[in-house]
Amino acid sequence: xxxxxxxxxxxxxxxxxxxxxxxxxxxxxxxxxxxxxxxxxxxxxxxxxxxxxxxxxxxxxxxxxxxxxxxxxxxxxxxxxxxxxxxxxxxxxxxxxxxxxxxxxxxxxxxxxxxxxxxxxxxxxxxxxxxxxxxxxxxxxxxxxxxxxxxxxxxxxxxxxxxxxxxxxxxxxxxxxxxxxxxxxxxxxxxxxxxxxxxxxxxxxxxxxxxxxxxxxxxxxxxxxxxxxxxxxxxxxxxxxxxxxxxxxxxxxxxxxxxxxxxxxxxxxxxxxxxxxxxxxxxxxxxxxxxxxxxxxxxxxxxxxxxxxxxxxxxxxxxxxxxxxxxxxxxxxxxxxxxxxxxxxxxxxxxxxxxxxxxxxxxxxxxxxxxxxxxxxxxxxxxxxxxxxxxxxxxxxxxxxxxxxxxxxxxxxxx
Ligand SMILES: [Zn+2]
Numbered sequence: 001x002x003x004x005x006x007x008x009x010x011x012x013x014x015x016x017x018x019x020x021x022x023x024x025x026x027x028x029x030x031x032x033x034x035x036x037x038x039x040x041x042x043x044x045x046x047x048x049x050x051x052x053x054x055x056x057x058x059x060x061x062x063x064x065x066x067x068x069x070x071x072x073x074x075x076x077x078x079x080x081x082x083x084x085x086x087x088x089x090x091x092x093x094x095x096x097x098x099x100x101x102x103x104x105x106x107x108x109x110x111x112x113x114x115x116x117x118x119x120x121x122x123x124x125x126x127x128x129x130x131x132x133x134x135x136x137x138x139x140x141x142x143x144x145x146x147x148x149x150x151x152x153x154x155x156x157x158x159x160x161x162x163x164x165x166x167x168x169x170x171x172x173x174x175x176x177x178x179x180x181x182x183x184x185x186x187x188x189x190x191x192x193x194x195x196x197x198x199x200x201x202x203x204x205x206x207x208x209x210x211x212x213x214x215x216x217x218x219x220x221x222x223x224x225x226x227x228x229x230x231x232x233x234x235x236x237x238x239x240x241x242x243x244x245x246x247x248x249x250x251x252x253x254x255x256x257x258x259x260x261x262x263x264x265x266x267x268x269x270x271x272x273x274x275x276x277x278x279x280x281x282x283x284x285x286x287x288x289x290x291x292x293x294x295x296x297x298x299x300x301x302x303x304x305x306x307x308x309x310x311x312x313x314x315x316x317x318x319x320x321x322x323x324x325x326x327x328x329x330x331x332x333x334x335x336x337x338x339x340x341x342x343x344x345x346x347x348x349x350x351x352x353x354x355x356x357x358x359x360x361x362x363x364x365x366x367x368x369x370x371x372x373x374x375x376x377x378x379x380x381x382x383x384x385x386x387x388x389x390x391x392x393x394x395x396x397x398x399x400x401x402x403x404x405x406x407x408x409x410x411x412x413x414x415x
Contacts (some may be wrong), residue, residue, distance in 0.1 A: 005396030090389025226282030337373030
């Protein structure tokens, strides 16, 4: 089987999709279910149809484009990613996995390969949390990680529910039906830009992901006592911001001392009430994002933070409440998918790095229902989610080639 990726065509398709945007080029803004997103989806669907794939969409707007195998009743092999983009993003996040996945399928087709298991391109709806505050909604529903009832009630900033928004976009089916039946995929591979600097630093063009880190996010409220900045003397204070400051450092320390570099914790929001120069802060709200590749270690760090929080409460006589917004478990990638990717790299003599995905992706949720793997390509300076995000056409094409071969290995030949 001699595979050739049409690098020029793939690159020009990436440029065309980038132009379907609500931001001035080179920035890309494509919020899910906006007219712009619907236009982009329609264009990608037309490409899939042109490639001879059978296209259908579920009640949430996940798009399936299938190349039927000779054993069409057998579980399929899937690949894909997302085309929604956060405000002021770049051209490559998600898109490389969608258009690269499509080109991988076209290349297999051109080579004369005929799969035994069907090969399916899956374009996930709502990977980015921009609109509904939670990421990977499409894959959470597909995997049953989030129930249809819970998803339907989520609201966007304008107060419109997921259910209202998706119906307006033309998706009227039953959300309960989005969950994929067990054994639907025999393997799933997502091609993606690394969104970090390691491949570029190592001057290696391919990364095979061994595990996907997952975050827990918490909202923490600290209640102290307010008062006049001149009138209340230091021994009498219950300053909520000073307590928050101690807690933030305890959070940093818990991540640093977990025993592994994979533990990372971030406090990215700090709201101070009442927020006046001459008023003692009475209430502070912070957020915590804590990630790891190992659930036990992440839970351990969270317990350390909880213990610190109790100490600070007692010492400073404040009350600290935390609410878990979301706690996804990390995932290990499937050995058979990793092997399909690494075999292809070895056959070509392409060096690759085995690595951890520090961002999380739809693949994290797909891994709950199917053997899943990810293939990374470098992005310049590790930049992502910004207009100067960049991956070279050569790296994208190499990724698509290795993806195509892995899909072929997983799908088997009908001959
Ligand atoms: Zn992405």
